[in-house]
Amino acid sequence: MPISGLDSGGPEPLLAARGIVAGYGKLSVLEGVDLEVRAGEAVALLGPNGAGKSTLLAALSGLIAKSAGTVHFAGADITRATPQQAVRAGLVHVLEGHHVFGPLSVHDNLLLAGFNAPPGERAARIEEAYEAFPEMAERRQLRASALSGGQQQMLVVAQGIVRRPRLLMLDEPSAGLSPVLVDRVLAVAAAMRARGVSILLVEQLIEKALGLADRVYVLARGRIALVSESAAALAPDAIERAYLGGGALEGTPA
Amino acid sequence: MPEQGVLERRAAISPSPTLAASPRAPSALKPACAIVGGALLLATLPLFLNDYWVHIAALAGTYWVLVSGLDLVVGYAGMLAVGYGGMLAVGAYTASVLVAKAGIDPLLALAACTITGAIAGVIVGIPGLRLRSFYFAMATLGFAIIVTQVALAWGSLTGGGIGLAGPAYAGPFASSAGFYCLVLIVDALATWLVWNIASGNPGRALIAVRDAEVAAEAVGVPIARLKLSVFALSGALGSIAGGLFATAQSYITPDAFTLDLSVLFFIAVLIGGRGRIVGPMIGTGLLTLLPEIAAPLVTWSSFVYAFLLLVVVLVAPGGIAELLERLKRAPPPIDRMAGPEPAAMAAALVSAAPAAGPLVLEGVSRAFGGVRALDGIDLTLAPGTVHGLIGPNGSGKTTALNILSGFYAAQSGRISIDGADITRSGVQARAGLGIARTFQTPRILGEASVIENVMLGAWRHAAAGFGEVALGLPRFRRDERGLREQAMAALGTVGLAAWANARADRLQHSEQRFLEIARALAMRPRFVLLDEPAAGLSATEIDNLGAIIRQMRALGLGVLLVEHHADFVFRISDQVTVLATGRVLAAGTPAEIRAHREVVHAYLGA
Numbered sequence: 001m002p003i004s005g006l007d008s009g010g011p012e013p014l015l016a017a018r019g020i021v022a023g024y025g026k027l028s029v030l031e032g033v034d035l036e037v038r039a040g041e042a043v044a045l046l047g048p049n050g051a052g053k054s055t056l057l058a059a060l061s062g063l064i065a066k067s068a069g070t071v072h073f074a075g076a077d078i079t080r081a082t083p084q085q086a087v088r089a090g091l092v093h094v095l096e097g098h099h100v101f102g103p104l105s106v107h108d109n110l111l112l113a114g115f116n117a118p119p120g121e122r123a124a125r126i127e128e129a130y131e132a133f134p135e136m137a138e139r140r141q142l143r144a145s146a147l148s149g150g151q152q153q154m155l156v157v158a159q160g161i162v163r164r165p166r167l168l169m170l171d172e173p174s175a176g177l178s179p180v181l182v183d184r185v186l187a188v189a190a191a192m193r194a195r196g197v198s199i200l201l202v203e204q205l206i207e208k209a210l211g212l213a214d215r216v217y218v219l220a221r222g223r224i225a226l227v228s229e230s231a232a233a234l235a236p237d238a239i240e241r242a243y244l245g246g247g248a249l250e251g252t253p254a
Numbered sequence: 255m256p257e258q259g260v261l262e263r264r265a266a267i268s269p270s271p272t273l274a275a276s277p278r279a280p281s282a283l284k285p286a287c288a289i290v291g292g293a294l295l296l297a298t299l300p301l302f303l304n305d306y307w308v309h310i311a312a313l314a315g316t317y318w319v320l321v322s323g324l325d326l327v328v329g330y331a332g333m334l335a336v337g338y339g340g341m342l343a344v345g346a347y348t349a350s351v352l353v354a355k356a357g358i359d360p361l362l363a364l365a366a367c368t369i370t371g372a373i374a375g376v377i378v379g380i381p382g383l384r385l386r387s388f389y390f391a392m393a394t395l396g397f398a399i400i401v402t403q404v405a406l407a408w409g410s411l412t413g414g415g416i417g418l419a420g421p422a423y424a425g426p427f428a429s430s431a432g433f434y435c436l437v438l439i440v441d442a443l444a445t446w447l448v449w450n451i452a453s454g455n456p457g458r459a460l461i462a463v464r465d466a467e468v469a470a471e472a473v474g475v476p477i478a479r480l481k482l483s484v485f486a487l488s489g490a491l492g493s494i495a496g497g498l499f500a501t502a503q504s505y506i507t508p509d510a511f512t513l514d515l516s517v518l519f520f521i522a523v524l525i526g527g528r529g530r531i532v533g534p535m536i537g538t539g540l541l542t543l544l545p546e547i548a549a550p551l552v553t554w555s556s557f558v559y560a561f562l563l564l565v566v567v568l569v570a571p572g573g574i575a576e577l578l579e580r581l582k583r584a585p586p587p588i589d590r591m592a593g594p595e596p597a598a599m600a601a602a603l604v605s606a607a608p609a610a611g612p613l614v615l616e617g618v619s620r621a622f623g624g625v626r627a628l629d630g631i632d633l634t635l636a637p638g639t640v641h642g643l644i645g646p647n648g649s650g651k652t653t654a655l656n657i658l659s660g661f662y663a664a665q666s667g668r669i670s671i672d673g674a675d676i677t678r679s680g681v682q683a684r685a686g687l688g689i690a691r692t693f694q695t696p697r698i699l700g701e702a703s704v705i706e707n708v709m710l711g712a713w714r715h716a717a718a719g720f721g722e723v724a725l726g727l728p729r730f731r732r733d734e735r736g737l738r739e740q741a742m743a744a745l746g747t748v749g750l751a752a753w754a755n756a757r758a759d760r761l762q763h764s765e766q767r768f769l770e771i772a773r774a775l776a777m778r779p780r781f782v783l784l785d786e787p788a789a790g791l792s793a794t795e796i797d798n799l800g801a802i803i804r805q806m807r808a809l810g811l812g813v814l815l816v817e818h819h820a821d822f823v824f825r826i827s828d829q830v831t832v833l834a835t836g837r838v839l840a841a842g843t844p845a846e847i848r849a850h851r852e853v854v855h856a857y858l859g860a
Contacts, residue, residue, distance in 0.1 A: 150647025
């Protein structure tokens, strides 16, 4: 068992994925993907729909099996780890779509998110989530299924906060959120990064993603088509070229 | 755009040849040949087997008559009907009593089982309209127990605990091989009926009821009527199986109809694979044979039976049907999103005339508990326009859409279409008026094919009724061909034609949004309500979506666009309404809204 603790600014990245190959049945989606997230940085993972972004996150968090490649997290090999083990290690995956526990109250949803937290700490983490999203505090006794779609998305991100990640992987957190709220969710992510949490963000709103990210990967057709060490210095047309250059089928608009 | 121009253009465009040649069009002949061929093949069994095994084969065939109908209830509609041993008892006593007490010909008595069975099916089905999952399972178990208790108590008719002789056939069906052939004939008929139902509109609607009930409602499926028809059919088949069972056992008592038997039927569907026919057929045979294989082991037989059952479940967790499919499944095409062809939309809409007047909300309010989700809003959706509906999260946009499509009732205010009041009409009636919708989280029938998902949308354009479909009459065949062509045109419109035969859950999230739009188009709607269609879409996909929406407008549809991509909404809408905390904050043209100070503050941000 390797010793963790190499993540505090050392040369070892917090998350290092090498040569990831994964897919569904006979359909191969990822064809050898390398990706790194260093401690305390925010990384944007962009690319057309169908490129394999969500599949990559699922492969990293252990939700789907990898047929080749390795994943190291905080110095430990988690290639074969179950999703539970990944979460315990601090790798938290917030899925695309509104995956809330519908019949449970907002508060119970957050309590469940704190399942692995030390009992003494759980309440404080939930308060933190309520501070980020006061709308949730107002509705703490409401059933999650009675929330609007955007509010459910808010709850999902709030659950991510309660899980106190070292690396937070957000899959399209903006989907279904009003423009004002998108800014708030990304501000929450920025605040978490300021406290040392690493962020891996999958997002279709490219400009918003670049506003948060330090570094950028563009995934196209199951391969990394572009890596940029500086999101700020990245020209918009470079991303566009990467989208197309990877051979992704994003035809010209009609 | 003048109305006449729209109509002319629709008439001028017919499906392009590539779209008309839809892949894997169903042929009536193929399944019929398979069923007859299979039955003939099985009819040779008595040449190789002794009387005991012919009896077992007849028993398996008898069970299949019941399981074929149960498959529609459990496998397709996804309802936990556990107590179908009760149907077997109903039929067994119907046939036996009619023959023994009334002296009716055994074949006529067998036919009479359909009547008692259909009645019993409806009796079981009525609680099924309200009760969910386990509560319904308990109700069906109660039914099975009540039937045997009645048989026990009504001694003058049923012989009570002593029982009575099952009907004995004369002539060619008298021998064990002859009876077996009679069972095969009934099997073939039952399979034919069930296959027709399953492959047609009712089968798609049943899967929709199982996997996405709100989607079934939204396209106008009369769910209660459909469920009762299926219960009547499955009851009739179960009862006929009972009539045959009484003959196979030659003597029946209430003890013959154990709960084990009910559980066997249920498990046959489950290990066969839900939503399939061949799988449950094999499952029925397997479950009838396993105890016979295990029987020589005497004390170990139950253990071996259970063990073999476990092996089956472990080897084929998705059912036998899925195991068979896994062997032949090809990987789906890699090229995603070939790009939409909005020009094909006219073919998808066929010749539906656009609405003459608008869809209007006047002073509509709706509260949930103490929360006022909508507080007196006005909204007019005119034909041939795109109306954007934006606002902060939780401001009531989806509630407004649910009220327009009839999922929620308005507590005050008025809803009208073309001047006619529709405030009190339900979801099904609204669908009938040409109001189509999509959902914020796509409601997809994941296990059905992409094209079947779209064909579900065309539900109300099928001419054939349930009976016509069951019997495979010509009108049903014509429906299927027409709906398939229309569905292919709708898929081409949104750029998913290449995926027509793939399982819908192979599509990714953004493609599922386009699939929902294709399903809405298949309804040949006059108004389309889109709930966040651009959420999760890439910039290119949003452009594609825009082209599709513009084409809807050009063809005279009224489009309500609930969306958060403000730039997209302003670019494409003719009118925009902004909601905030259940009230209309602003309404006007995109340019007016963009300049509206409160909107910028509350919604758009700096």
